[in-house]
Amino acid sequence: MTPDGAARVHASHELPATPPPAQTVEARAGKIPIATISLCGCWGCTLSILDLDERIIPLLDAVTITRSSLTDIKRISGRCAVGFVEGGVANEENIETLEHFREHCDVLISVGACSIWGGIPSLRNTVGLAACLREAYLDSPTRVPGSPPIIPRHEEIPRLTTTVRPCHEVVHMDYFISGCPPDGDAVFSVLSDLAAGRPVNLPTAITRFD
């Protein structure tokens, strides 16, 4: 309950969950736990992970995905070896989630333009937050004619940050995989290096776009 007595909305990780069967727990033991999260991005980078295609199957013998953007569970239980972060930091919830990932991951990776430098969402930095909100909610051509002018504001809604920042300006990031989104090959290359305990070697051939 919130101070004013309204029912509190629960975050996904606070919802009751059925523990996985013992078999699954056993099968996961000894694998390298990894997690992915989407902050302020478009999910394109997350989908790039799916672009591993059939390569994901042998990889899953070595790694286990404890949390992924696909389940939208934003908190990690226990430690993770590797965290992939898509998207930049655009609201206070992004800040908290990113801090949580930093606290729980040994290696944290910025994936994609949004995470690395703010990307498309950071275009709003050039016009300022007020102008941006005005355009989105008040002057928007899709606003229902005659509807009251409203900008959503509620304590349960994370406040937008003054500007959109790249992840490495908020917490330390260990690696950067560039692209919008990065190629599935790039994600695969980094993941398999980390899984095999090799130093990460991302050939420029996969991260050069000209």
Place this chain on the structure above:
Amino acid sequence: MGLDADAVLTRHGRDRTRLLDMLWDIQRAWGHLPEDVVAGIAEGLGTTANDIRETASFYHFFHTTPGGRYRIYLADTVVARMRGYDEVRARLEQETGATFGGPPDPTGSFSLLDTPCVGLSDQEPAMLVDSVVFTRLRPGKVADIIAQLRAGATPEEVANPAGLPHDDVAYVDHLVETNVRTKGPVFFRYPTDYRSLIRDCLVLTPEQINERISESGLRGRGGAGFSTGLKWQLCRSARGERKHVICNADEGEPGTFKDRVLLTRSPKQVFAGMVIAAYAIGASNGIVYLRAEYSYLIDYLQRQLDEMRADGLLGPAMMGRKGFDFDIRLQVGGGSYVCGEESALIESCEGHRGTPRLKPPFPAQRGFLGEPTCIDNVESFATIARILEEGPEWFRAMGTADSAGTRLLSVAGDCSRPGIYEVEWGTTLSAVLELVGAQDPMAVQVAGPSGECVSVAADGARQIAFEDLACNGAFTVYGAQRDLLGIVREHLKFFVDESCGICVPCRVGNTELLRGVDRVMAGHAAHADLDEMVRWSQIIRGASRCGLGATSPKPFLSTLQRFPDIYRSRFRTPHGVMLASYDLDEALAGYDAAMRELEEDVS
């Protein structure tokens, strides 16, 4: 006005390389570069108006929009800030009704602009009203100048009420002080008979002259310290129909003013050096590239050149030597520090933006108009005249193993006797400080922002010499009370403003460094931020095209090394995993502020 695009074109022979001269003519006549005149110039030169505007926009002093009737450029320098700059600036805004960097005052009389060092560090604060200079400003003096201008006097009448002729040294002396504190051995000793000096040189073969210069061990005085003899030999042996000698009088390094003083006190010594260079390398064309801030020297220098022509020391078949034709012209810059870099300077002489070229080829191989060009600093040329007067051994006997001769220092800052000093290379930092009457010195900016900020306590015994503390002439003393971090910020800001922008590491990296220092100053930095700044510094220094980028991180690096506490004492301890440099309060303040701003428009 009596001047139109066609008249301007005609005056400069419809020669694209004289574009800067044309822009100056237009700017002086109209107060800015009107579109139709620019279009006329473009048509006359067979290019586009955008091409002309692109060039003009590179330089501080050219404006494509009208300003106030008078443009006032107040020099924003570290030394000015020690000498009451803030009060002067505030008073200027108050008296004119204009704001710095903003539009002119409502009556359209004044525009106020910031400008970097104008070469008057020993008499700051200083300002230019258009091309007329005023020094040692105080709030009262500023009020008086503005009142006179408002009452209808021209800047020229205010500065020169006696109406001294501009080609007379008395005029220059009336506007600015030269503050020469030492006499000899190389500079400011006694009047030399340049006629006999040049005659004696012309008796020698060019090879013999080159040998003497090489034997003297002279290294360029502009900063880089390249062997002058070697450069001349390269230029002599370079293939080319026509060759050029250029004197670099851009003197843009904040804190230096020795070239201005040399050109005021000993112009013919400098020009004689150029004539000797022309003979030694086989050049027929000479250019003095004078920074626009020194426009008050133009008429005076023209007269010196005229006198030399009248004496037969310039012009065709000099001293009766058939085939040795050499003359010198002045090229006035447009306001740009990077134009002091030799290849940028050549671009500027050719009427382009001052973007440094890729080297090699070096100017000695392919310089002005693609032809072999020998470019040297004002002081280098003046030194050459004396070397040939006294002989290379005499010169070589002074200084240290790797730095022969003497160096002119432009001394300013916290000392009782600022001005120009000649010291032998090898003189220690402490000895110079004593000589100039340093007041409770803590640090010295040796060689300006592009040089090093050294500690008086730790570096007092170090020698001014290429092999130890290299110095391009600037020597600025900081007393114990000075805010070094604020000075570092000023210097980094200077490089950000002056970068030509063609190399990403220089353009972006210097901005990053400036932001880093701002973070430190705001108490938002931790050790990791400094590490990041050091990494940026390495990238900038290693990956930039010209010396600007190669040196621009030095204000940060040298103070980090010598005065780490100015950074450390402002560190913030990070909480948890969030970086100290992330300003959470600022990040979360914007939303409420935006909502307040939109309050009236929402229900």
